[in-house]
Amino acid sequence: MNAEPDAHQTALPPEAHPTALPPEAYQTALASLEGVGPARLRWLLSLGAPDEVCTMVIAGSLPPAPRQLALHDTTVTQWRGQACVHDPAACWQRCVDHDVGVVSWGGVGYPPSIAEDADAPPVLFHRGDPDRLDAPRVAIVGTRRATGYGLRIASRLGEELAAAGVVVVSGLALGIDAAAHRGALGLDRRDGPHDPGATTLRRAPVAAVVGAGLDAPCPVRNQRLAEQVVTHGVVLSEVPPGVNALPWRFPVRNRVIAALAEAVVVVESPATGGSMHTVREALARDRPVLAVPGPVDARTSEGTNQLLSEGAHPCLGPDDVLCAIGHVRPTSRTPEPADPRPDPSAEAAAVLEAIGWRPVSAEAIAARCGLGFDALAAALGQLERDGWVARVDGWIERRARPPTIRGGAWGPA
Amino acid sequence: MLAAVPSATLLGVEGHSVQVEVHVGGGLPVFNVVGLPDVSCREARDRVRAAIVSSGFTWPNQRITVNLAPTNLRKIGSGLDLAIAVAMLVASDQVETSAIEGLAMLGELGLDGTLRPILGVLPMLDAVGPMRPVVPVANLAEARLVRHDARAVSSLKELVAALRAEEPWPDPPVRADATFERPEPDLCEVQGHPIARRALEVAAAGGHHLFMVGPPGAGKTMLAERLPSLMPDLDDRGAMDVSRVHSAAGTLHADSGLVRRPPFRSPHHTASLVAMVGGGSSVLRPGEVSLSSGGVLFLDELGEFPAAHLESLRQPLESGIIRIARASASVTLPARFLLVAATNPCPCGVGRWGECRCTPAQLARYDRRLSSPLLDRFDIRLGIDPPEPSAVLAPDRSGETSAVVRARVTAARARASQRGVGTNRELRGAELELHAPLDDDGVELLRAQLDAGTLTMRGAQRVRSLALTLQDLEGGEGPLGLAHLEGASLLRGQETTIRAAA
Numbered sequence: 001m002n003a004e005p006d007a008h009q010t011a012l013p014p015e016a017h018p019t020a021l022p023p024e025a026y027q028t029a030l031a032s033l034e035g036v037g038p039a040r041l042r043w044l045l046s047l048g049a050p051d052e053v054c055t056m057v058i059a060g061s062l063p064p065a066p067r068q069l070a071l072h073d074t075t076v077t078q079w080r081g082q083a084c085v086h087d088p089a090a091c092w093q094r095c096v097d098h099d100v101g102v103v104s105w106g107g108v109g110y111p112p113s114i115a116e117d118a119d120a121p122p123v124l125f126h127r128g129d130p131d132r133l134d135a136p137r138v139a140i141v142g143t144r145r146a147t148g149y150g151l152r153i154a155s156r157l158g159e160e161l162a163a164a165g166v167v168v169v170s171g172l173a174l175g176i177d178a179a180a181h182r183g184a185l186g187l188d189r190r191d192g193p194h195d196p197g198a199t200t201l202r203r204a205p206v207a208a209v210v211g212a213g214l215d216a217p218c219p220v221r222n223q224r225l226a227e228q229v230v231t232h233g234v235v236l237s238e239v240p241p242g243v244n245a246l247p248w249r250f251p252v253r254n255r256v257i258a259a260l261a262e263a264v265v266v267v268e269s270p271a272t273g274g275s276m277h278t279v280r281e282a283l284a285r286d287r288p289v290l291a292v293p294g295p296v297d298a299r300t301s302e303g304t305n306q307l308l309s310e311g312a313h314p315c316l317g318p319d320d321v322l323c324a325i326g327h328v329r330p331t332s333r334t335p336e337p338a339d340p341r342p343d344p345s346a347e348a349a350a351v352l353e354a355i356g357w358r359p360v361s362a363e364a365i366a367a368r369c370g371l372g373f374d375a376l377a378a379a380l381g382q383l384e385r386d387g388w389v390a391r392v393d394g395w396i397e398r399r400a401r402p403p404t405i406r407g408g409a410w411g412p413a
Numbered sequence: 414m415l416a417a418v419p420s421a422t423l424l425g426v427e428g429h430s431v432q433v434e435v436h437v438g439g440g441l442p443v444f445n446v447v448g449l450p451d452v453s454c455r456e457a458r459d460r461v462r463a464a465i466v467s468s469g470f471t472w473p474n475q476r477i478t479v480n481l482a483p484t485n486l487r488k489i490g491s492g493l494d495l496a497i498a499v500a501m502l503v504a505s506d507q508v509e510t511s512a513i514e515g516l517a518m519l520g521e522l523g524l525d526g527t528l529r530p531i532l533g534v535l536p537m538l539d540a541v542g543p544m545r546p547v548v549p550v551a552n553l554a555e556a557r558l559v560r561h562d563a564r565a566v567s568s569l570k571e572l573v574a575a576l577r578a579e580e581p582w583p584d585p586p587v588r589a590d591a592t593f594e595r596p597e598p599d600l601c602e603v604q605g606h607p608i609a610r611r612a613l614e615v616a617a618a619g620g621h622h623l624f625m626v627g628p629p630g631a632g633k634t635m636l637a638e639r640l641p642s643l644m645p646d647l648d649d650r651g652a653m654d655v656s657r658v659h660s661a662a663g664t665l666h667a668d669s670g671l672v673r674r675p676p677f678r679s680p681h682h683t684a685s686l687v688a689m690v691g692g693g694s695s696v697l698r699p700g701e702v703s704l705s706s707g708g709v710l711f712l713d714e715l716g717e718f719p720a721a722h723l724e725s726l727r728q729p730l731e732s733g734i735i736r737i738a739r740a741s742a743s744v745t746l747p748a749r750f751l752l753v754a755a756t757n758p759c760p761c762g763v764g765r766w767g768e769c770r771c772t773p774a775q776l777a778r779y780d781r782r783l784s785s786p787l788l789d790r791f792d793i794r795l796g797i798d799p800p801e802p803s804a805v806l807a808p809d810r811s812g813e814t815s816a817v818v819r820a821r822v823t824a825a826r827a828r829a830s831q832r833g834v835g836t837n838r839e840l841r842g843a844e845l846e847l848h849a850p851l852d853d854d855g856v857e858l859l860r861a862q863l864d865a866g867t868l869t870m871r872g873a874q875r876v877r878s879l880a881l882t883l884q885d886l887e888g889g890e891g892p893l894g895l896a897h898l899e900g901a902s903l904l905r906g907q908e909t910t911i912r913a914a915a
Contacts, residue, residue, distance in 0.1 A: 145772060174773050221777065361627065361796035362608040362903055368801065373611040374900060381899030385861065394626050394796030394906045 024102040025092035026050030027123045030057070032086040032240045033079050037252055040069055042122045045104075051088075058083045094241045098215040101126045113137065117259040117285070121238045127214050128234035132167065132205035136327045139169040139261035139282075141254075141275045142176025142268045147300050150268030151179040153292055157265060158183025160318040162203045166327065169261050171253065171274075172208040172229065176267045178222055181206055185228050206233035209260065211253035212245030213237065236260075251277050258282040262325040265290045265315050269303035276303050279312075288324040290315035341387050347371075351379045352388055352398060359395035414438070416503035416510065419517040419544050420496035421537035422488045425697045425737070425744030426661040428533065428540030432482040433493060433518075435500035440476030446497075448481030451695045454488045460522050461498045468526035468570040473505040487741050489696050492531040495520035495547070498569055499576075512576040516564075517544035519552070526569040535559060535660035547572065554587045555660060555667035559653075587668075597642040597674065598635075601814040605800030609636050612795050612904055614818050617643040618825035619882030620836025622730070622752040622790055624715075627797030629762045633755035634679075636797070637711045640753060641675040642815035645823040647707050654747050655707040658699045675708030678750075682717040690725050691746050692737045702729045702748040715754040716782050723787050726752070730790050754791065756783070792838060792875045794906035825885035837882045845874060849881040852892040859898065876901045 027050045031041055043065060047053050056062050060080050065071035095102055103109040105122045111133045114120050124130075138161055140154055158168045158180040168184035170177040182188045184206045208229045212218035214237050217226050229235050238256060239249055254274055258264060258281035266289065269275035279289050290313040294301025308314055313324055344352055354368035366376050380396065383389045390399050416435050421428045444458050458479075466472050479497055481488050496518040502508040519537060521529040530551035538546055538560050547564045548556045556563035564582055566572040574580040603610060609625075609632075616623040617640060625633045647655060652671040659665035659672055680689060680701040687693055691700030702710060712718060729735045729748035736745050760779055761770045771779075788794070829837050832848050840848060851859065859876070862868035868876070879901035880893045889897075 221773075359796075361798040363606055363796070364798040364801070366607045367605050373608055373903075374896060376608070377900040377903040378896060380903055381858070381895065384902075385858075391867070391902070391906055394624075394794050396796070 021051075021088055021092055023050045024095075024104060024123075025088040026054045027104055028091040028095060028102055028125075028240045029054055029083070029086045029088040031123050031238075032091055032243055033057070033082050035075055037248070038119065038121055038238060040065075040071065042105075043069055045122055054083065054088060091240060091242070094215060095125070098241050099127060100214045100241050101130070103130065111260075114256070114259050119255060120259065121256060123238070123240075125214050125237045125240060126234055128230040129205075130234050130236070132234050133207055133260065135165060135167045135204055136325055137167040137169050137207065137261050138321055138325060139257045139264045139278065140176065140180035141170060141257065141264060141266055141278050142180075143270060143273060143275060143300055144173055144175035144177075145300065146175040146179065146268050147298070149294065150176055150292075150300060154179035154267045155183030155188040157267070157292075157315075157318060157321070159186060159188065161321060162186070162206065164318060164322060164327070165204045166322070166325075167204050167207050167233070169207045169209065169257055171250075171257060172210050172222055172226055172235070173274075174219055174221065176275075177208075178225055180267070181208060181225055181229055185225075185232055187225075187228070203232075207260065208233070208235045209253055209256045210235060210237050211239065211249040213239045213241040213243045215241035216244075218245045250274055254278040255281045258285060258287060261287060263288045263290060263321060265292065265321055266304050266307060266312075267292045268294060268300045270299055271302045271306060273303065279307065288313060290321060290324055292316075344383060344386065344388060345379075347375070348379045348383050348388070351376065352383060355389060355396060355398045357398055359392060359397040361394060362396055365396065414504045414506065416500040416513075418496040418500040418503070418513060419541060420493050420519055421517070421540040422486070422492060423490065423533035423537055423661055423696075424486070424742055425691075425746055426533070426536055426658045426699055426703070427744065428537035429486055430540040430542065431486070431488060431493065431496075433496040433500050434480040434482060435497065435504040436478045436480075437473050437475050437501070437504040438478075442474045442476065444477045444479075446479045446481070448479075448484040448488065449486065450481060450488045450493075451490075453491050454481075454493060457491060457494050457497055457522075460491070460494055460524060461501065463524040464494075464522040464526040464569050465498055465501060467524060468568065468573070470502060470507055470573070471505065473501075477501070477504075487695070490531065491521035491529075492519050492533075492537065494522040495528060495549075495569070495572075498522060499572070502573065508573060508576050512578075515543075515545055517541035517546045519546060520549040522569060528566060528568055528572075532663045533661040535665070536657045538563070550585055552667075553585065555665060557587055558656065558667060558671055597815070598638050599642060599815045600639045600818055601812045603632070603636065603639065603812060606632060606636065606797075608903070609795060609797055610812070610818075611900075612793050613640050613643055614822060614886060615879060615882050615904060616640060616751060616753070616793055617818075618822040618836075618886055619792075619829070619878065620751060620838040621792035621879060621882065622838075623754070624788065624791035624794045625753070625755045625797050626758050626794070627755070628799065629757060631797040631799045633797050634711075634713055637679070637709070637713075637753045637755060638677060639815065640709050640711075640751070641677045643818050643822055644675040644708070644751075645819060645826060646673045647675060651707050658703050658706060658747060662699050662704060664704065672707070676705055677709045677711065678705035679711040679713060682712070682714050682719075682722075684722070686719075686722055686725060689722050690729075690735055690737065692739065694739070695741070697737055697739065697742060697744050699746050700735070702726065702735055702750060703746040705750040706747040707749060708751070710750040710752050712752070712754045715756040716760075716779055720782060723782075726787070727790075752790070789871070792879055793904045795904065796906075821886050824888065825882065828885045829882075837878050837885065840878055840881070842874070845877055845881075849877045850892040851877070851898070852894045854895045855880075855893050855898050858895060862902070872905065876905050879904055 030044050044053050057079050062076055103124050105120055111130045113133050140157055142150055154176045161168055162184040168180055170180045186203060206229050217223040254277045258278050264278060264282040264287055266275050266279060282289050291304040291307040292315045293308060294304055296305055315321060350369050351365060354365045388399060390397055414437050418433045420431050420433050422431050446455055446458055462472060499518050503510055503513060521531050523529055528549035530549050534548060534552045534555045538556060545562050546556060546560055550565045550567045553565035565585055566583060571583060575582045613636060615621060627633050652673050656665055656671040678701050689700050691698060691703050733749035734745050735748040759771045760775050834840055859873050880897035883897045883900045
């Protein structure tokens, strides 16, 4: 049993560490141990200076843990072995390599927005600037398997909240989370990145809290989105780089989202799942919870509708959210600008009417308004040039008016 | 004693001349076939022997060697049976050498001496040259398509009687079999679908490959099946090429002459790669891409086809031929088809809105399979919705018939051929600049779309070529204006994958 710590000590002389490494390196190493969540990490860090605690773990000289941590002797023994693998220098190097910042509770740079939480993470890893959290924050959460409706609403909410100066917090998962981030980053704007308005419009930064180490994107499909969030906001994690996402990490992550946000909006969620866990965490912290109503027979809206019937605030648009956090829209007093697009001609208006709000084929439009190929092609060409419709492969969809900041709920289009 | 009879064998869709030499001489009675025969060809030994004996001729109890020259060419199939049998009879002095002069023998023998039809008579006749072919009666119609002097016999006995001048040559008339020929489905049977009709017309006229996305029951297959009926008859050369392929594959209905109508092939997505592109270990048979040459290759459920199958379509789409190389031989087959593909918008078929039950991972997999290099080959990408109920319940028979549309297509193709290409799709770069100039409005429209990023440079070329086809169909002249470019944009869709709004 003694061979391993000895081997470690010969490989890396302990006297080399104190001068070379900051305390965060030791905190990272401790957080990398298997089965170390916030509670155990807090206890470990309470035992002394981080480098001393590391030595205690390796030497096996940890004092007995409080009962509520349920720390078995076998786990402590495992830690002794792992401490050799999770060498502080290597852990620190990994943080440096992946441009991951480390802040500890009570230390410099720890986001004040979460520091007061009773269950605040003892150590936080971040990419991007954590100072960007210093603004009103709202979490938008929901299911991974969202419908088009949910994705659309999440994206619009994200976009309009960001435009109103609110930091949108989410979990960078597939589905609603990603849609909310995309919206908040302005990636879903129908007029696309070419619109000069997109750059002049001031947007609040974006925040993401993930359940895996920041060296590897999780899920991989959102890698590019994650990079955008890093550029225009901050990605937080309680998990050190190099540690894989484990199922128990996600509920723990949800608690950070709930703690960070001043209000939580659930866009779509089944009756059980991660979003409902975030809601419980938010309620435990007395944060307002809003839910977007959905069809009563849709599984994806079961959870949100249930929340509404239990008394959650209905979220019919960004104003409901802003109201809930007592935030006043910075530009709400400016009158709503008129639709900048030229009015369609009578024939084009009929075509527009026939398109409705779902992608349709040219075929269906022709059948609905009785136009031939040439007339329809001309009408659609004009509408497209004026920004009323967009072609997505063979499908044609009606474009919403360019996003403007305006009051009130969305209401039916 | 020695005898030689000319015959032919098939490789891919090409006939190759073969000289069948038989030597009957002293020694222990054995019967050998040499000269690279494949298994079915080697089996000729037993068939020929039985046929000669049961036709009442004598089998020489001597050492018999059959050589199939040239010996470096692999001989495939049973088409050499007749030539071997006749050469045997000549070499054993049962038929005069002078009787077979100037004749080439093709046909498979039954054990009772009857002659059975063989595959690929059409291309094989190319290989026999000036020799007068003798073929099985069942192949006569096919042989007469290219050789009016072809002779047909029904059995070895009949042939020998004619060779010995004991009986006149039978020369049976070509039987016009009253085979029921299914009429081509007609465009006038389509209810509604005004845009898709025009898309079919443009595809037929300009040779633009067509891609249709739509939920099940929208009518994608029905539309695709009607595309060949809009295409003009194949010209003589084309008809000959196509008929040769079908002769080699055994799908030629020679009673109705050469293949004049563009073929329609719709392989299932479980078809093997060899079935798609052609090949096989010994017989290099044409695959679906060759069988649809001159016509339409329809791939329903494009997303279900294995990626290798779809990638294998790239060479034929580029060059109009498919080259099959095996250790034994390598052949080039024609593959000049119009590709029509259909797919559901997502695996569950609903589309990516509403009640779609697909998981994000399923959708991502579906998108990946339809690689953009492949989708890039489709000039026309059309969303197809099911027709409105009113169009189904009150059928309107006033839609144009295929014949009316075909007349326009034929005229448009004639204009394309004046530009030196078969179809407008083949126009590239500088040719397009020359033949498809734009007017000011047109330039402005394309520039706006290019600036907005809704059109790529390649997309702009395809739109021009489509607009040119639209103009050709109307019989118009002059630079392309807004009307044609808008029509072309509508057909082209946008430069994305099949992902609809989600």
